[in-house]
Amino acid sequence: MNSEAPLAPSAAPPVRFDTKIAVLLRVDLEPWxxxxxxxxxxxxxxxxxxxVIGEPYEDADGTPYLPMFRQPVLVFEGTKEILTAAHSRALSRALPRAVFTADLFATGHDEANRAAVRAVHREQLDVVGLSVYGPRNAVDKVLKGARMHP
Structure with a gap:
């Protein structure tokens, strides 16, 4: 008889979320x-x-852990042109989004990051990453042309 605890709870039917959390990265970024x-x-x-945040976690000993997203985060990649188009589509659909521009690699703190984005007009942003959240079909339309990150 095996006395070890199972590694994971018993398999439950998959959950299909009506919403999607997605990150789109430019293909030419270094791994780091x-x-x-x-x-x-x-x-x-x-x-x-x-x-988007679930409940806090706790291990079998009662040690508390911070809550995390309640659903998977899907990571995609695309060219500069795909990111530019996705950025425009996310804005036109008024979806919650976050943007990371190439300029942020040269900054070192939050205030400098915000100043770097603020200094560039929307159409001129060199977007290297975009996260978006919303109804599944709307997020899928924003990500048109992107592929799942390998």
Whole structure:
């Protein structure tokens, strides 16, 4: 008889969410940049949209952990042109979004990041990453032309 606890709870039927959390990254980013941009972008969604955050976690010993997103975050990639189009579509649909521009790689703190974005007109932003949240079909339309990150 195996006395070890199971690694995961019993399999439940898959949940299909009506909403989608997605991150779109430019294909020419270095691996460290992809990770950094993704982390920054999703922090924006989680901080402003309480409905995307689940309940806090707790292990079997009662140790508390912070809550996380209640649904998967899907990561996509695309060319500069795909990101520019996705940015425009997200704005035209008024979906909650966060943006990361190439200029932010040269800054070192939040105030400088915001100043770097504020200094550039929307049409001139060099978007290297975009996160978006909303109804599944609307997010899918924003991501048109992008592919799942490998």
């Amino acid at each position: 940049q992809r990770l950094n941009v993704t982390a920054f972008l999703v922090s924006g969604l989680g901080s402003r949209l309480p409905e």
